[in-house]
Amino acid sequence: MTDVRPPSRTRSRRALAVGIAAGALIAPLLAYGHAAATDTPRVDPPLRDAAASSGRFAGLGVGSPLNDDPTYTDITATEFSSLTPGNEMKWGTVEPVQGQFDWSGADEVVEFAQAHDQEVHGHTLVWHSQLPGWVENGQYEGELLDVMTEHVTTEASRYAGQVARWDVVNEPMNEDGTLRNSVFLQEIGESYIAEAFRAADAADPDAKLYINDYNTDGLGAKSDGLYDLVSSLLDQGVPIDGVGFQSHLIVGQVPGDMRENLQRFADLGLEVAVTELDVRIEMPADDAELAQQASDFGAVVDACTAVSACIGVTVWGFTDADSWIPGTFPGYGAAHPWDENYQTKPAHDAIRDAFLAAGTG
């Protein structure tokens, strides 16, 4: 799709400047064929360079296991400057038996990121989902506070200095803005959140520590609850640095007040980031929906770039060929910026252009 669109003057001037600054762009782009097939090839900067032109990262939540198809790895390496392991750092994956750790999947993502000059966004230390059975079913030795602290300490220490940001606590909120009745809330009480942050900070003082949730992208009961929680953590001196907005969205439903919402968290003195962006469409997706999806992806990037404390945008998968959406939201799909043949969709161009529009390129 990118091949046939006439380049706008503004876009190509910016793109060229970024491209020259970034250098060595043409070869990787030709490798998966989205450079223009005209006399004057248009220079499309990878998303990571477009994002960098606005001082931000372009992140990817990688599939699990890390797909070793060369086209997949090329795009992962060349287009993104931050990787979030999709599943490999979750409690159920790394500690299937109490005290016995399997770091193989997590290590693979970290090594890939290091080899390609990418940050790692650690995901996630404490979450009610994808827990090992022994936590879920209460079959552990000792108190859950100690078990949780030990888990957080072990994992955050192992990757200390290698993880730029940790989602310390994931999805703590209910839709009505109260705290989710997870096993951690039940067994430890509300203080589990502060304790998890303190343990992560002690284990890796350099990582930025995030709380992360979904359906908190715009103003509303759930994000109000999150705002109150984060404010209270800050009042208690809890070492929290950032708030992640997952942004698992439905086409045409980007909250109009997303920028305002991100800004109020930023005004607390925190970083913010879009951490798991996808825009799902009821299948089959038509061209009008793909155009709306492009505008939605662009609107989310615009919301981020309008907030100086918003440090980057991570998409939760880049290709429709490798997506968590159809399995989780039956009937929905086509949620990502590349199609199932690894060709860029209008959404890809919209992300790139939104970053460039905010950038110095």
Ligand code: XIL
């Ligand atoms: C999803 C993964 O992408 C799937 O592969 C897995 O089966 C379920 O979890 N919010 C989160 C992510 O914080 O960890 C979830 O990832 C998507 C929703």
